Amino acid sequence: MKFNLSDTIAAISTPAGEGGIAVIRISGNDSFKIAGNIFSKTKNGSDGTEISKFDSHTVHFGYISDNNEIIDEVLLTVFRDPNSYTGEDVIEISSHGGNFIAQKILSLIIKKGARHAGPGEFTKRAFLNGKMDLSQAEAVADLISSKTNASHASSIKQLEGSLSSLVNGVKDEIINVTSLLELELDFAEEDLEFVKKDEVKIKAEKIISRLEKIISSYIKGKVIREGVRLVIAGRPNSGKSSLFNYLLKTNRAIVSDIAGTTRDFIEEKLIIEGVLFNLIDTAGIRSSEDLIESEGIKRSYSKMEEADLILYLTDSSEKDEELKEDTETFKKAFDQKKSLMVYTKSDLNDLKNRKEGIHISLLKDETIEALKKKMLKKISLENLTSGKSGEIIITNLRHRICLENVVDSLKSTLATLDAGMTGEFLSVDLRKALAHLGEITGEVTNDDILNNIFRNFCIGK
Ligand SMILES: Nc1nc2c(ncn2[C@@H]2O[C@H](COP(=O)(O)OP(=O)(O)OP(=O)(O)O)[C@@H](O)[C@H]2O)c(=O)[nH]1
Ligand SMILES: [Mg+2]
Secondary structure: OOOOOOOOEEEEOOOOOOOOEEEEEEEOOOHHHHHHHHEEOOOOOOOOOOHHHOOOOEEEEEEEEEOOEEEEEEEEEEEOOOOOOOOOOEEEEEEEOOHHHHHHHHHHHHHOOOEEOOEOHHHHHHHHOOOOOHHHHHHHHHHHHOOOHHHHHHHHHHHOOHHHHHHHHHHHHHHHHHHHHHHHHHOHHHOOOOOOHHHHHHHHHHHHHHHHHHHHHHHHHHHHHHOEEEEEEEOOOOOHHHHHHHHHOOOOOOOOOOOOOOOOOEEEEEEEOOEEEEEEEOOOOOOOOOHHHHHHHHHHHHHHHHOOEEEEEEEOOOOHHHHHHHHHHHHHHOOHHHEEEEEEOOOOOOOOOOOOOEEOEOOEHHHHHHHHHHHHHHOOOOOOOOOOOOOOOOOOHHHHHHHHHHHHHHHHHHHHHHOOOOHHHHHHHHHHHHHHHHHHHOOOOOHHHHHHHHHOOOEOO
């Protein structure tokens, strides 16, 4: 799609289906003229209402009609260039809900000269008209699709410009150094040193470590967007399905005292303190001759490999020998960074004073609440939605790639410095770093990048 800012676009901005109201949005130079053609304050059709005389941010009651046939009673809101979402003249018509009416009004608007807006085209115009930078425009899409407090919190932060201000801060630092280095080049013959090479090095190293920290937040960001894959694993009868059901507050999985009840894995979504979890109950692990059970156990292992977090359950009422063996298995076979040892059924045998790990009983709700807290802590997602965590989390792969490119360019600056090369080479590396930073906010961009981003938006936004 080419960017053509000279035409006027229109779309229904509310979702399809029946509802109280629907909003049809028009943006562009001819918005007022087109709306004036179909809107009147009286029932008698065209009364010469001049929308261009309305103040910005005012709402007007009236009628939309086509050749004296009234289509609907509406409220019309006026936003004047540049004080609108897109930065252009914008009209929003709130009609009665229902696709039929909204479509009829939209068709009329198109007939009067507007063009159907493509996905995200209003936001794309907002970006092209300088109302927001690219990372903020991307946050709009994330905000609309967020389903949990955690993803809402991270996208609203990005929309407010947290990533943009970080990028701009780093950019300013690099520009400072680069301009001094380039000034030095102008005075090359006089052998002046405007900036100490040691200082360039320290600065570059500092920026690299700051950016690397943000790059590493991507994993967390991905989890926020897609959910934490939480696998409940352990030997048969350890209480996996019971915990799964308890967390979900349903009887989703079959529970019994027969070892080997669960054969296949079961997956359900769950939100804990604003964080989305994909909860997976698995078949109990043991050596089995049974073909179906063996296949189930194989699947348990593959789920554990894909997991972001594993709860390894052991029945506290087992014999000491088995408990010991199981604890050993956990320590040896599991990635400690993403696994928690959980002793279940503490009501039958309380091991709290004897074994490290988490002790739970489904008969004691407080033990499950404590388990939830420990789970969030393990994946460092506690305090995420309370506003206590001030860190920037990137959730977008494009941003990660751009930041990695910035770091690469800065690393090659360091290599150039170590090789004792001149300012000319340094400034080439630094300029590359600047270009990659500019890609995040959209200062440096091209049609392909933009189309890729806005293609994922919904129509009407
Ligand atoms: N007393 C007590 N019993 C529990 C608790 N949690 C689970 N159980 C019992 O332990 C038995 C096994 O529970 P399941 O949830 O089926 O165990 P599982 O790990 O899914 O077993 P498999 O599917 O066979 O691998 C059932 O009889 C449960 O009622 C608990 O906290 N306290
Ligand atoms: Mg089970």
